[in-house]
Amino acid sequence: MRQSPLFSGIIYIVLGLLFTYFAVMDVQRTGEWGFFTYLLVLLATFDLGSGIRMVLLHYKIKNVKKDKK
Template sequence: MRRTPLFSGIIYLILGILFVYIAIQSLQQNGEWGFMTNLLIIIATFDIGAGLKMISFHFKLKNLENKK
């Protein structure tokens, strides 16, 4: 089964939101910005960035296909 950039982008966005949620929960439990909280935020940043990039790539591909 072939995955489109849109599907992959949505999965990355969902994972990024999940990592942000887990980081917030960790921060509320510990009350401080520990190593795990920072690591989760960094991973979430990369996932959200990759998701947005994949979604924009999907729309650029669709735009190129429509011009042909």
């Protein structure tokens, strides 16, 4: 079974929010921005960006299918 871009996009967005949460918690715990915090922010950025693109792709595909009918 193939996953829809909407489901994949939601998973990516949730992971991005989770990585953001961990980055904020790490800064609060240590009081400074370390390598691990920057890595978490980088992963969160990629995941959120990919998630938004996947959700937009889902709606674009949906509109194209609707226009063909």
